[in-house]
Amino acid sequence: MEAFWQWFPEHGVVVATYLALGLDVALRIAGLVLVPRNRRPGSALAWLLAIMVLPIVGFPLYLLLGKAQLPRKRRVKQEHINALMHERAERIPDSALDPDVPSWLQGAVRLNRELGAFPLTGNNSADLVIDYDTSLAGMAADIRAAREQVHVLFYTAGLDEVTADLFAALGEAADRGVRVRVLYDHWGSASHRAVYRAMREHLDAHGIEHYPMMPFKPFRDGAFQRPDLRNHRKLVIVDGQVGWMGSQNLIAAHYDKPANIRRGLHWQETMVRLRGPIVAEMNLLFATDWYYESDEQISEGELVSAPEDTSGSYECQLVPSGPGFVFENNLLLFNQLFYSAERRISAVSPYFVPDESMLAAMITAARRGVEVELFVSEIGDQFLVFHAQRSYYTALLEAGVRIWLYRAPTILHAKHVTIDESVTVIGSSNMDIRSFLLDMESSLMVGGTDFMEKMHEVEDVYRSRSRELTLEEWQRRPRLMQLLDDLCRLASAVV
Structure with missing residues (x-):
């Protein structure tokens, strides 16, 4: 041992250098073996670039964030x-669509069922609310x-x-x-600490059972859980008879953030x-x-009761998605509808960072003569996503897609798509890679021309509050801004 301590000061730097070099090579090789497995090429290349540039940082990050998979215990629950749900769905046939709907809509219904969606139900009624306070008041009244x-x-x-x-109504x-x-x-x-604590104290005071979803406890289920897998759904169901869903969260419109209040966001x-009948599916x-x-x-x-109101005429199908499903249900549905249009x-999404397949579907639709319009915000609340989505504007505008920028200081957070005069998809899902891979989402596909008219009225309101972005204007933006957008697009692929 004494000889070792005499030898180490003279040779330790050389040994450490060789060890660091060996670790560097080992991490790069491990990255080449592990990263491309069952992963999109763009995502794999982004991760490999991160690992090759700085293996000591990139490889641990890959181990932390590289797999969009729930831990085993949660996967077992999902399979159960x-x-x-499959057994129940087999007992309940899909409702018949109106005879005047296009044949491709039947294909969308079958696709959804194959991916794990609920049955198509008929005799539903639906009303849209786009005023923030009105929707909160409506939910409170139903409660x-x-x-x-x-x-x-x-x-x-x-x-x-x-x-x-609304919380008073719950109490x-x-x-x-x-x-x-x-x-x-x-x-x-929990990231909104003061109002989060106040909510939990209020629920406890009234004896209301409540749980945080996907709690930030990485080893809670006996295996590491990627911390940014989230539940992004928004649902309220009352007595199995009335249901609310969409894009709105249960918080003030400025999200109680001082920075948002200062900016007027x-x-x-x-x-x-x-x-x-669709409300029972929401309850499930x-x-x-x-x-x-x-x-x-x-x-x-307890969950499924006979609907008291079946006077509606809309066919509805609930489509869940997220890391608990084998396929990216929401992405496949959007792509199928885009190719069928x-x-x-008309697409509305606050965070538009499509994968290659969705971008191709939208551009192909526009090139073959379909009128395609995209509503996004003029300003963003998330730096990386906002600049990443801007990197897609050139290709969309060149293909003939009309881009509407919802005027500042409002963030257009709504999420819905309308196709021809046939179908609407509305819910919590953005058109970005996070919503396709990492977030648990709920989307509702609605058929019916009357509902489509309501949706078009909403789109007209959004159009009146927006300005159209032209290709000429976009090409004049500073080169430095173009570079920033492209770099953020590259970073967004690391999922």
């Missing part, structure tokens, strides 16, 4: 739930009318002066004996209020997330 149960699920939830009345319902269950995403809500949303989807966090399996008898596509 999927089996139960106050609850007789048996209220289920609430939001990505971001907090008790502030804007949401106080009143629980106090009179209604079973109230509340879920909220851990990171999406506020969020524009679209919510849909539903009645009819809530129950799957409740099972993940509470281990309680709510009985189908014959006259018009």
Whole structure:
């Protein structure tokens, strides 16, 4: 040992250099072996670039963030739930579509069912709400009318002066004996610390059972869980008879952030209020997330009740997606609809970072004569995503896609797509890689010309509040800004 300590000071630097070189080579080789496995080429190249440039940083980051997969215990739960849902779906045939709908819509219904969606249901009614306070007041009123149960699920939830009345309605319902269950995403809500604490204290005070979804406990389920896998859904279901879903979170329109308040930022949303058989499907989807966090399996008898209102004329199908599903359900649905469109596509997404297949589908539609328009915000609240999405504008504009920039200081946070006069998809899913791979989302496909008219009225409102971006204007932007957009696009591929 004494000889070693005499030798080490003279040769330690050389040994450390060789060890560092060996580790560097080993990490690069490991990256070449592990990264390309079952991964998109663009994502694989981005990860390999990060590992090759700086292996000591890039490879640990890959181990931390490189797999969009739930841990084993959660996957077992997902498989169990999927089996139960498949068994139920086999017993319930899809509702018949109106005879005047295009044949490709039947294909979309079959695709959704194959990917794990719920049955197509008929006789539903739906109303759109685009005013932030009005939707909160509407949800609170429905909760106050609850007789048996209220289920609430939001990505971001907090008790502030804007949401106080809705939380008061939840407390009143629980106090009179209604079973109230509340879920909220851990990171999406806990990051708003003051209103998050206030919400939890209020729920506890009224004896309301509540859980954070996907809690930030990396080894909670016996295996490492990627920390940015999130539950991004927004659902309210009352007595299995009335349901709300869409893009709005349960928090003030400025998200209670001082920086947003200083900039005057506020969020524009679209919510849909539903009645009819589709509400039972929403209740079942809530129950799957409740099972993940509470281990309680709510009985189908408690979740599914005969609809009191079947006067509607809309066919609706609920399409869940996320890391618990084998395929990217929302991406495949969007692409199928884009390729099927014959006259018009209107897409609204606050975060538009498509993969190669979606970009090709939109550009192909525009090149073959379909009128394609995309609504995005003039300004962004997320630096990386905002600049990454701008990198796609040139290709879209050159193909003939019309881009509408919703005027500042509003962030257009709504998420919906309309195809021809045939179908609408509305829900929580953005058109970005995160929503396709990492976030649990809920989308609703709605057929019916009457509902399409309502959607077109919403699009008209958004168009009136936007300005159109032209190719000429876009080509004049500074070269430095182009470089920044392209670099952010490259970084966004690392998923």
